[in-house]
Amino acid sequence: xxxxxxxxxxxxxxxxxxxxxxxxxxxxxxxxxxxxxxxxxxxxxxxxxxxxxxxxxxxxxxxxxxxxxxxxxxxxxxxxxxxxxxxxxxxxxxxxxxxxxxxxxxx
Amino acid sequence: xxxxxxxxxxxxxxxxxxxxxxxxxxxxxxxxxxxxxxxxxxxxxxxxxxxxxxxxxxxxxxxxxxxxxxxxxxxxxxxxxxxxxxxxxxxxxxxxxxxxxxxxxxxxxxxxxxxxxxxxxxxxxxxxxxxxxxxxxxxxxxxxxxxxxxxxxxxxxxxxxxxxxxxxxxxxxxxxxxxxxxxxxxxxxx
Numbered sequence: 001x002x003x004x005x006x007x008x009x010x011x012x013x014x015x016x017x018x019x020x021x022x023x024x025x026x027x028x029x030x031x032x033x034x035x036x037x038x039x040x041x042x043x044x045x046x047x048x049x050x051x052x053x054x055x056x057x058x059x060x061x062x063x064x065x066x067x068x069x070x071x072x073x074x075x076x077x078x079x080x081x082x083x084x085x086x087x088x089x090x091x092x093x094x095x096x097x098x099x100x101x102x103x104x105x106x107x
Numbered sequence: 108x109x110x111x112x113x114x115x116x117x118x119x120x121x122x123x124x125x126x127x128x129x130x131x132x133x134x135x136x137x138x139x140x141x142x143x144x145x146x147x148x149x150x151x152x153x154x155x156x157x158x159x160x161x162x163x164x165x166x167x168x169x170x171x172x173x174x175x176x177x178x179x180x181x182x183x184x185x186x187x188x189x190x191x192x193x194x195x196x197x198x199x200x201x202x203x204x205x206x207x208x209x210x211x212x213x214x215x216x217x218x219x220x221x222x223x224x225x226x227x228x229x230x231x232x233x234x235x236x237x238x239x240x241x242x243x244x245x246x247x248x249x250x251x252x253x254x255x256x257x258x259x260x261x262x263x264x265x266x267x268x269x270x271x272x273x274x275x276x277x278x279x280x281x282x283x284x285x286x287x288x289x290x291x292x293x294x295x296x297x
Contacts, residue, residue, distance in 0.1 A: 013213065015263055016260065016262060016263025016264060017259075017260045017263070018260075021260075021264045022263060022264075022265060055213060055216055055217050056216040056217055056219055056220030056223075057220075058216055058258035058259070058263055059251075059254055059255045059257075059262070060258060060259045060260045060262055060263060063259065088220075088224060089220055089223045089224050090224075090227035090231075091223050091226055091227050091230070091247055091250070092223065094247070095251055098251065
């Protein structure tokens with residue numbers, strides 16, 4: 001089981017959607033922190049994502065990071081493998097799950 | 108608040124008289140033997156019993172009502188905090204939309220996090236007492252739509268441009284959420 005602590009492993013001030021928008025974007029987070037765990041199609045181990053400790057997340061960041069991951073590797077695989085911990089903002093987990101489930105609605 | 112106190116006092120007085128009536132009816136129900144009242148001291152004891160019953164009955168009833176109203180007032184305060192946080196977030200969002208910079212962007216994100224945390228507390232309160240805080244689950248959906256209208260692309264871009272359609276959407280989604288919060292508050296005392 002792998003653990004990704006966004007505040008420690010990435011940044012405490014997540015940015016916008018694309019790398020072209022600036023630093024610490026959702027795209028950058030997805031490519032650097034999430035996708036390495038999805039390279040092996042047979043790997044079905046759990047990945048725990050700790051969301052606490054940041055200033056907050058823009059919709060564009062979350063949608064691109066998790067919705068983008070679901071578009072690339074499939075929503076069922078993402079929902080099965082990803083577990084979220086958010087003690088500060090309890091609605092955040094539902095928000096991310098919604099972006100994964102509705103990933104097809106975005107480009 | 109004043110109306111609540113008035114209600115407690117009125118119910119207290121009513122319960123006090125109900126207690127006296129109940130105490131007076133005790134002998135006629137033959138709960139106490141007729142010889143008991145032959146003693147002269149008995150009127151005093153009877154009076155004491157009546158007062159005790161009245162106080163006990165009014166204490167329990169007004170206590171229950173007071174606790175319930177206090178709970179409602181606390182939840183109403185929470186909804187008020189959410190309303191003021193929502194208005195603050197809208198103000199900051201417009202500041203960012205009109206003149207975007209990194210500082211304003213951070214403030215908007217922090218405010219949305221605070222608002223989300225408050226809604227999380229509200230959700231916990233609802234889970235603990237569903238009858239007291241009866242609101243539609245779509246309140247959280249409305250929040251996410253409002254957040255999306257402000258913080259989805261072009262938010263955070265180097266030079267974000269919000270179209271007039273997009274700013275209309277921000278206002279529209281704020282209005283929907285604001286309306287739902289008022290409904291929540293009204294339901295608390297209905």
